[in-house]
Each structure stands twice: as structure tokens, then as C-alpha cells.
Amino acid sequence: MARRIRFIEALREGMRQEMERDPSVFIMGEGVGPHGSAFKQTDGLCAQFGEERLRDTPISELAIAGTAVGAALMGMRPIADLMWIDFSMLAMDQICNQAAKLRYISNGQVKVPLVYRMSTGKSKSNAAHHSGSFYSWFINTPGLKVVLPSTPYDAKGLIISAIRDDDPVIYLEHKLLFNTRGEVPEEPYEIPIGVAEVKREGTDLTIVANGAMVGFSMAAAEVMAKEGVSIEIVDPRTLMPYDGEAILKSVRKTGRLLVVEEGFRFCGFGSEIIAHVVENAMDALRVPPKQLTTMHTTIPFSPPMEDYVFPNPERVVDAVRAMLSA
Amino acid sequence: MARRIRFIEALREGMRQEMERDPSVFIMGEGVGPHGSAFKQTDGLCAQFGEERLRDTPISELAIAGTAVGAALMGMRPIADLMWIDFSMLAMDQICNQAAKLRYISNGQVKVPLVYRMSTGKSKSNAAHHSGSFYSWFINTPGLKVVLPSTPYDAKGLIISAIRDDDPVIYLEHKLLFNTRGEVPEEPYEIPIGVAEVKREGTDLTIVANGAMVGFSMAAAEVMAKEGVSIEIVDPRTLMPYDGEAILKSVRKTGRLLVVEEGFRFCGFGSEIIAHVVENAMDALRVPPKQLTTMHTTIPFSPPMEDYVFPNPERVVDAVRAMLSA
């Protein structure tokens, strides 16, 4: 009878097991130490590994990201917690100009095995500076890998793979998922970076969804199932490099594509997936592909407005209905 | 008989005329003063307007961008020169978290009328840290407008519109275009933000190209014309908000879409335009749309490798041929 734990516990267990296995793994960030991080992601780890390997830092995002690069160049495997993805804007140079590029520039003489962890997405009235989902910027940057788990199982497998990867990996943690529960094996395991998972099989329409949008889409699929509509849900899990084949395979089967994601629309992940599919399998599409994203606006604070601008299960249902009646 | 001047002279004239017209306009950045900027964009302006309005700054990109925000909140109209787009990574928080959002957050009580100028794209072996084209990040950010002129005429009209706009505008200057010549009226004029221009009329295939890619595409169109192929070239000029209607109109006429742009492919402008077209006019497409972008790699230094990874006229021709024989 398999164990069910919370997403945050699975993430923590993955980090703990890697730190036990490999002394070069350490964690740095604002409050990751005795306090156990903003969302308690590292709760208890400082007690086990000490402050040398759970390093509280000043509010110096650029130096946090850059120090991680330097340590990685020397064979350490830092995990730098940048808290909210929003704060990574202060560290973009070290993430996208340095970490992403040094292995290439040096002609492979160095590698940069590090993980940048960031919480992403909607929460409760986090407002304009704490609700970001702009991971498309990282997807756009050669040299970076980007993962976004949607289940506790994926959270553990992907953090372990990210830590073991020799390139910099952006590990995104969706705030709405921290307390969701699921089956998670006790032992360490990897989920290969770049491999999608079909979270639900179906025949009439393919939804490509990531992070918290997977759950929204599953809920929508339930609703549609009652109406006899069979939806397939593909969760890329890795956003870069994404599993283009798995997506094409599903679309070739269903003939319909809806992308549900929380980033903004313009130059976002939704547009990318749609472009990938039409460039490679346009003839498989029976109706024009669609995307459901967060509306193109700064995120408002007040709940009625905040709820209005983000995707939700009802909107997914509406989008599916519109495509089927097209 | 109309006057022909260089792109950089047109840009400079636009800034000069706005500074003459409006005392609230000023320019700040590294070396914009007596030296006249890295590419001589402000040559002579300091002599005319003085160091109070052409402010040399320290190498403090974050403070440059943030100081511009503060000045704009008070009704000034700063033009902040961030030199290479690559350096804007150090200023992302002020550009994308502050400048882009304050008007919205404040519920319209403040506006942020400023221009961030950045040089972009390939030059001669500028290598990994001076060859960026990641304007898709700005396109992805609600609250920002993004323009990229391809001719001296557009350079002058767009800088004037950008300065007069009440929202923050990212004004991109392609390094390969600075010395290109074209007809430019003496008097000030605006080019409306958000309006594309058909740079060449055609019937068989639509190329959406921006910046230096417009010239490459024009050259390719000449070659194809000799083979009896008629290519239409649409230059969005404004990348955000882009002129979706103009693009659809052209594609509905030609039935074929090729996007040629210098950013990277994943979550880039090419994917965005393709998604826009298939979501709104898939049935108009006779063959799958394609995009030609810079290859997904850190930019190498050595000319043979550098030339290999960027788009060029020959590649445009190859892409067009491939689509026509599809």
C-alpha cells in the first residue's frame, strides 16, 4: 500500500536524499536555514545538515545566483532558492548570461551543475510582485533547462534529476501545489528531463497543461467526460527541452489542441507549443489550436479581479466546448 | 528631391527634435554625454543641450533603469540608454516589475513615460555577452511596448512616437542598421505604435520580418522574383502590441507564412506570430508555417561559427524554396 505525502514533503525528501548521497550538494537562499524557507521547503534540513550546507543569505539575488555559479564551476552542486520567480529578475544576468553560457563559452572545459528553485504562479492575492509565471524567458535562453512538476511524484523525481544534471536547471514550484498529496516512493528515483507524461488518456482533444493547470484540466476533463467527451492531458513536466514528440503523438490521435498554462500569452509557452504543432503536424489538426493563459495584464490584488485574470477549470471547460463546437 | 541620411542620423535627429520641443525629455546612460554614446547615437547632443540633459552614468544598469522610472513618475520623459540589450538583464526588475507595472498598480494615478534604448542583434564577433536579441521577454511583459525599426525613416518616426508615448517603450536598435541610408523628412513625424508596414507587396508567400531581417528578406525576395515567385514582406515595426490584423490580411492573400527573426526560437517572436496566425486563420494556410531564427545556442565568437548560427539571405531563400515545394 503506497505512501501518500504532500508535494512539499516530496520535494524536501528529494533534496534530503541527494544531500545524504552527495556531499557537494548544498542549499542557499533567504531563510533556507534554521527557519526552513518561505514555504517550509527545507524544514528540518538545517537540523540534519547544519548551516554550512543550508546557507541563509542576505537579500542579494544577483550574488546568490552568481555565487552558485562559482561554486558549481568548482564541482559543487548548489541549489539556490530565489524564493519567488519575481525576484529572479534581479539575478537574470547571472542566470541567463553566466550560468547558461559558461559551459559553451569555455568550449566544454567547465560545467555548471546547479539548480535555481523558484516558486511560481497564482496564490492568494500575492499581487503584482509575487505572482509571476514568466518562465518563458528561461525557455528562450539556450543553456538552461526548465522543469515544472505538477504532482508530488514528479516533484521528487524532477528535483533529483535537476540536482544530478550537469547543466543549470530552473526548478519551478507552483504555490498552489505545495499541499497537494500523492503517491511517492520512499527511495530516490529520477524522472528524465525532457520526457512528458500523459496524465489522462483520451481521444477527442489534447490538452497540454503544466503545473497547477494540470489539475484544472483534469477537473475539466471530468466534467466533459460526463458529456461523453474524451480528453487527453499531456503534462510536459519539462518545459525546456520539452517533449515535442509526445505532444505531436497525442495531437495526431485527437486532432485538437488546447494549451492551458499560467504564463502570459505573448511569446509564452502556449504560443510555443502551438507553433511546434502546426509547424510539424498541421494536417493533423481538425480545428485551429487554442490556448488558455493568464490575461495580458499586471496581476491585480483584489480577489474578484485576480480570479478573473487567471485560468480556472470553468474556463478550461468553456475553451474545450468552443473547440468542439467549432 | 528627398534627403537620404543614415539610420543613426535619423535616430539622433528624432531625439534632438523632441528635446528641442519638450524640455522634459532627457537622455541618461554610460557615455551618452560628451562622448556621444557607444555607437555615436547622441553625438553632438551634449554640445547642444548640456550635461544636465545628457547625463553620463556609472555602470549601474539597475539604478539607471530605476532612476528613469522615478523621473518619469514626476512627469519627465527620460530616455535611458542601456547600451547592449544584454546589459538590460541587470535592470529587469526596474524595467519589467516597476516601469511596466506602476501605472496599473496605482490604478492609473501615475504614468511612466520613458524609453529604454538598447542595441540588439548580431554584429561582428560580439560574442556571447554582446549579441543578444531576447526582446521576447519584453513582449511577454504586460505594460511594455516594444519597437524595432528597420529603416532610417522608421527609426526617426518610432523614436518620436516612443518619446511621446505615456507608457514605457523598449526601443531596439539593430547594430547592423546604424549605417544604412534612406529617405527621411526633415520635420518631426510619428509612426503610430502598433502599426505594421508592408515593405514589399507580393502574392505567393508572406514573410514577417523585423529589424535587420527585413533587409535579408528583401534580398531573398529579389532572388525569388527572378524565379517568378512573388513575396510579400510585412514588417511589424512594433513587436508589442504587434499588428495582428496586417499579418492576417497578408497571409489570407498569400496562403503561406514564413517568420524571419533574430531572436531564439523557443517562446520567441516567430512562435508567437505563427500561433497568432493559426489560431485566427488556419484555413488560410496552404502549407504549414515556418520560422527562421537564430539557432538555439549561445553565440560563438569565431566568424565561421557566428555566421553559421544567424539567419542570412541565403537561408531565407532556402526556407522559401522549401515551403514552395511543400
Added chain:
Amino acid sequence: MDKATKIRLLNTMLRIRKAELQLAILYKNGKVPCAAHLYEGQEAIAAGVCDHLTHNDCLTSTHRGHGHCIAKGMDMKEMVAEVCARKTGCCGGKGGTMHLFKPDIGVMGTIGIVGAGIPIAAGIALAMKMKKTDYVAVSFFGDGAVNNGAFHESLNLASLWKLPVIFICENNHYATSVAVWRSTSIAKIGDRAASYDMPGIHVDGNCVDLVYAAMETAVKRARAGEGPTLIDCETYRIRGHYEGDDALYRKKDEVLEARKHDPIEYWKHELITEGALTEEEFDAMAAQADAEAEAAGEFAQNSPFPDPEEALMLTAKC
């Protein structure tokens, strides 16, 4: 300092205190949709600094900015309503607790990104200077911000350009769970002013008279075109980082000790001993501030929420 000023400072502190306690209750009752960062115990800084400012002078502030807004003259109703996400809030519910604006009285924004308000304040001061006014800009920030690049770049630029800006560091000894000694390599933050050839003043931030005096010097300097000043105000964060933060990372006695140095108690005692105030007068002022805060809470709760569609106003259409 004349008597009227002394009383006004006390009143400002009381009004901030009562507003924050009102928000604590509203939070408990689920009327505040997200964790709020309250200012209790730091009131002397907002009061002592803002008393020198007119509506033409501007400030930028932080995630812990309610007190600064009130001290600068924001209607308590508008502030509380915004924190409660109502249409009647100073930003119509778009901003929220970390994003308060009221430009016509010089509140140019409380900002959710640590340090981000500092260069913006420098830019405001640049505009004031270029427009040849004698207005000043003030940037409030915490001890956590002084290790961020924004602090360094802005102070250098402000000093270089002799901008009329005053940098107010509120060292309340914590940045979330991180004690200041864990994050800051220097004992006295004010000493960092020397790196910019700028005056640095260190004061007990719980003594409003000392804050007031330091600010007086700094404002005079700024208005005279002599440039910026860094004022390092030492205080203590009485509450958790945000409402709901158990703050187990620090000792109870540390907090109890700090509570003994309450800025309102200090000033009340000063004024009573020198005969500028009676217990009765104090109680009356406190009661009035209480009533104002209650009314603000009522106002907020009776205000409508914004319509969902308002979210798309002001957004560049594409």
C-alpha cells in the same frame, strides 16, 4: 521643537499604531486576503521623518508601508480599504497591502520588491532637481535592503548628482527570519554612507525626537542642493514578519525586552514629564485614533469589491 509639533508627532504615531492593530483584527477576521506586514513598534520613524515633508515632497516605501502612507497624509480609510481589497482603496483594489499609491500627496508607491523603491526615489529627486524645485524625495527601506545592489547603485548615483533625496533605513533587526547580523557584514548600517561620500546618521529609531532632529538636518541639506543623506534608524520588529508568522526563529525574551522600548510609551512619558501632555489628553488622543481606525475598518468592510472586469482597465490592448 514646539509643543504643537510634539503633540502632532505623538498623534501620528498613535494613528499609525491603531490603524495597524485594526488591520491585525481585520486580518484575523479574514478581511485581508493575504498576509500583511505590520509596522507596530516602528511608528516613530514614519512620524519623525514625514513631519518635515509637504505634499510636494515624495516618498517611496516597502512591503511594510502602511505607516509611511498615514504619516505622509493618506486618509486612513483609503489605506485600510486598499489592504482589504476594496474598490474604495487608494488603488481601487489593484495594488493591495504592498502597493499603495497617492501621488497627489507624494506617496509615489510602496513596493513589493525589496530595494526597488530606492532608485525610484533617486529618480524622483532627479526630476525635482531638474525642475529647479526645492522639493525632496524620501526612500524608506529595511535593513534587508542594504545588501542589495539597488541600495549601492542608488546611493552612489544620488551622491554623485547631489540629488535631494533622503535614505531612511529602518533597521528592525530582521529580514523575514534572517537576523541582521546574519546578512550584513557591518555593525552600523549608517557607516555605509561613507562609501558614497555622504553623511550617515545613526539614531535610535524608537525616539521620535531623535529621528525628527536627524531628518531636520537631512532635509535642510537636501533643500539647499547639498545632496543626499542616509539616516540609519535602529528599531525592532515587534510582530512576526507578516501576520501569521509564528517567528519561532527568535527568542521570546528578545521581543519582551524590545517591547519595553515602545516608541509611543517613550514619547508619552517624555511629554508628560515635561508637562506638555496629561494622561487625560493622551487617553483622549488614543481614543480618537482608535475611533478613526475603527471607522476606517467599518468603511472598508462596507465598501464594495471591484468588479472582475476592472482588472482589464489600463492594460495596453493587443
Added chain:
Amino acid sequence: MDKATKIRLLNTMLRIRKAELQLAILYKNGKVPCAAHLYEGQEAIAAGVCDHLTHNDCLTSTHRGHGHCIAKGMDMKEMVAEVCARKTGCCGGKGGTMHLFKPDIGVMGTIGIVGAGIPIAAGIALAMKMKKTDYVAVSFFGDGAVNNGAFHESLNLASLWKLPVIFICENNHYATSVAVWRSTSIAKIGDRAASYDMPGIHVDGNCVDLVYAAMETAVKRARAGEGPTLIDCETYRIRGHYEGDDALYRKKDEVLEARKHDPIEYWKHELITEGALTEEEFDAMAAQADAEAEAAGEFAQNSPFPDPEEALMLTAKC
């Protein structure tokens, strides 16, 4: 300092000088595909600093990093070939003049973004410390970098964590066209160390013996686990910012005056007066350095360019 060291320092300076002059010629002859930032006149800093380092110690550097690489032990051929974009360069032509790497001798990168090497050096030092070695990291940067947030955040963190890193500021009085007094609010950059409770040493960067002595103290401190040091080396940028920069933004006499304080001439004169060197020996050393530089130029020009397809090696496939 023993005689061997004195001679070695001179030789290192000469080799750097000759390599740079060789590159100036190659640039004129169109063999360097982009503007290069040459190090002429600052050789004493690279020589005096790196003489204290072994291959286990690491450095990060800047767009003006050729000299640092040579001083750290990089083969001149590999450096010149990289700047000339050849397959035989230290980065196979991928990096170029602003991106030189040779990790096995501790060259962890010259970096094109001003200031970006500073936190990376701090991170290298963190790894050295966590691995319980007594190795040190060195970060070279210019006066232009000291007003960037990366400088501030990194020095604070390095001091806080007592990291074995030495920060070498080369104040050559210009950042592109911007004179240091136009960009930096403090006269002596070394004084900024005080903001981080860190020793700051100011030396004449054109006197290799003084740089050497300052570095000796700093390295000892770092290896002993006592933490970082900031060494402020005052020098002058003899050439334009890059080859081809007419540098009209400064007075001719200023440059002529600076040329009088040539670091090689200074050291040569010192050694000759104290009898550690003869004119003949100097000329022989200079000739040998010349020959090495010529050979490096030959090697580069006779080396093949990389194949275009090599551009896609090492790139995550999608």
C-alpha cells in the same frame, strides 16, 4: 622579495606587454575579428597579484583580461589564437577576447559583463572553503565595476562568510569614455572595503613591488581563513578603451604624463639601480618576450578557423 621573484615579475610584465602589442598589430592587420581591450600599462597588477597564486588558485576577470591569463600561466599561443578566433584558441574560438577560460590552471573565465565575475569568484571561494582547501580565488575588475550592484552584494557576502577571495580593483581612471570621478562618488575606491568590515588596501598599481606586497598580505589572510581583502590598484589606461577608440574625450598631455609612469620602466630602473639587473639582461628578456609574442601571432595565423558546425556542439538538443 628574492632576486628570482624580482626577475620573474619583470618577465611576466614584459610578456604581457609584448603579447598585447602583438595583438595590436594583429588587430590592425584585420586578424582580430572584433575590437579588443588591451592591457598596456597595467601589467604590474596582473604580475604582482598572480605571482602569489598556484594553479589551484582561481581567478575571474573582465573584458580586459589577456594580461591576467598570461600572468596566471596561460600559454600565450592559446590566448592569442583565441583572440584571433582560431580553433587552437583556449576556447576553440567559441569565447573570444572577452571570454577566455583555462580551468586546469585556474583561469575560470574572463567575462564580458562588467562586474559579473565578482560574485562568481566569491562562489569559487565558497567551494574552496567548503572543500576545506587553503586555495584562494581572485577577482579582477575595473573602476567601472565598483558602482555596480554585483560588487556590493559580493563583497558583503564574502566578508560575512569569510571567503578566501581577493578583490582586485584596477582603477585605470576610465570606464569607456567616463572618467572615474564622473561615475564614482568616493575618491579612494579602497575605502569602500570599510562598508563590509573588510581590509582595503590602496596601492600604486604601476609599482609591481607594492602590488606584490599588498597581495602577499591579502593571500596570507585568505589562506588562513580570515576572509577577503579589497586591493585598490591605481593605474592608467594608456590606450583607448578598445583598439580603434580615438579616446578624444581626454587630453593628450594626460596620457603623455601617464606614460612617464610606465610600470615596466619603473621596475627595470629599480632592478638596475639595485644591481639585480643589467641593461643587457633586460634587452635579452625583452627580445625573448618579443619572440614569444611573435611566435604566438604566427601560431594563431597558421591555425585553422573552427568549422561552422562546431557552433552547435555542447548545445542542449531540443
